Amino acid sequence: MARNSRSIGSFDWVLIVLYLALVTIGWVNIYSASFDPSAESFFSMSNEYFKQIVWIFLGFIIIAFILFLDSKFFDRFSSVIYIISLLSLLLLFVFGKTISGATSWYNLGFMSLQPSEFAKAATALAIAKYLSDLQTNIRTIRDQIIALVIIALPALIIIPQPDPGSALVYAAFFFPLYREGLAASYLILGATAISLFVLTLLIGPLYVALIAVLLAIIYFIKNRKKRPSKRLIVGIVTASCLFAFSVNYIFENVFEQRHRDRFNIVLGKEVDAKTIGYNTQQSEIAIGNGGWFGRGFLEGTQTKGKFVPEQHTDYIFSTVGEEWGFLGSTVVIVLFVLLILRIIQLSEKQKNDFSRIYGYSVAGILFIHFVVNVGMVIGLLPTVGIPLPFFSYGGSGLWGFTVLLFIFVKLDGNRINEW
Structure with missing residues (x-):
């Protein structure tokens, strides 16, 4: 017998509170990074910070819709959702809008929608469905190839847009594959190849x-x-x-040359402060300006001077570092770590394979986004254009991560409701 699956108390409020905290802190920093004292009105769609409030509000509607659905919907229709997601990525080559050299958006008039942000959740559902239907560890070559194809298809469509940053995120699916029995030798092989690649470039x-x-x-x-x-x-x-x-x-x-430049800058082989390395250099200056306790809200000189390009999107963490300092940055990092660990903890408690595998996929995706974005902003990793979940400005990114997380909140709520 099952209780009412829509009971508010059945959902994990630790995840929900962490989500609300990250979205709120993210909006505060978007406000600071895009603040314009000459703006005529706060309530104007020409202001990024007001538009982000609208995206957040619409995100709450998406959350309500997801939590209203029967949890079995995601298992039953995962394949359909995945196919629709692939089609939405393919149709970009015909109907897509090009922004900053990448044809990754649909122009809806009032906003641009990026389907790759939703493809991650669709792929997580598809891989969870396939692996859970196996009812055994993923040890045969055939099973591994099929799983790899499911993961690789959206990534291969995204790469020629070109959007290598979004494609890179699909490496996160090795987390659930490893949890479900993929041999550790694959991970060791991948880590060795990356290490050899970097070491060869260095020496x-x-x-x-x-x-x-x-x-x-x-x-x-x-x-x-x-x-x-x-x-x-x-x-x-x-x-x-x-x-x-x-x-x-x-x-x-x-x-491409821009990718080579970014690698060279990170490896210390080339310093180009005027072109390709400008973003990273200005970001590092902003974070360094913050010191231990930061310069204070709206007091960051780099932020107010608009020295860091894309500071309200991919480089939003530099605003945190400058205005809130080491202490504020640590708080944000701790919130992300707690969120990811909580998802893993709940994933291990799931009563069915589908929910567990999906949970590990969510944790892996958030982990890759978090590590790569922060590493990029502080100059440890090349710039690849990966947003910080729940922080970076944009409706598609916020909604994509919201869908990704709250499908798991719904699946976990079903675990609690079942006797």
């Missing part, structure tokens, strides 16, 4: 190859009594060397 392929050979020799000497497989060691070293010597080709012929 060159020849030195990377020499290091790989040296490590293999040391490993073989230390474990000679265990008789390690010579073929395996030689194979790993050979693969590492081949990969290292292919990095420069990939870097020069696959990446």
Whole structure:
């Protein structure tokens, strides 16, 4: 027997309060970053901060709609939602609006809608449906390939828009795959490839190859009594060397110049404060200006001077750093960490595989967005155009993350309602 699945008390209020806190703090910083003292009226759609209030209000309507639905709706119609999402991405190449060089939006007149923000939730539902229907760990090659195709399809459509930042987020789905039994060797392989790529850019392929050979020799000497497989060691070293010597080709012929510039700046190989590196440099200055306790609300010199481009969108965290300082930045980081940990904790309590897998997908997506955005703003990672969840300005981003989170809130509420 089940209780009323729409009971307010059945929903996890820790998640809801964390969501409201992040959205509220995000709006305060959007207000500061886009504040114009010469504006005629606060209630004007020409002001980003007022438009964000409208998006937040409409987001509450979306939340009410999601929580009103039967939780089984998301399981039953996950495939349909996923297909509609893919079609919405494909139709951009015909009806899409180009903004900042990317054809990623539909022009609705009163606003622009970015379907890639909703595709993440659709993909999370699709992968949760597929893995839960397996009723076993994802260990066969066939199951792994199908799961990879489900994840890769939207990413491959998004890349040529071009929007590599949004496509990068789909790496987050390795979190639920790993939880459901994907071998750790895949994650180790991916981490090793990334490390070799960065190391090769830093010191060159020849030195990377020499290091790989040296490590293999040391490993073989230390474990000679265990008789390690010579073929395996030689194979790993050979693969590492081949990969290292292919990095420069990939870097020069696959990446665009703007991507190469951003990598070079982060790696300290090139400093271009006037063009591609301007955003990051100004962001670092803004955060440095904040010190321990910040300059105060509307008192940030970098923020008021509009020195940081896109400060109310992708670089919103620089406003937090300048006006609220290290203390305020820590509070925001703690809120995000608590949100992600709470989702993981609740995911482990789910009574069905679909809800658990979806929960891990949500946690993974939020984690990737949070880490990459903050890393980008403080200069640790290249600029890739990934918004900060619930913080960055924009209706599509706010609604996409709201849908993503509150589908899980609804699924978790169903767990509580069931006897």
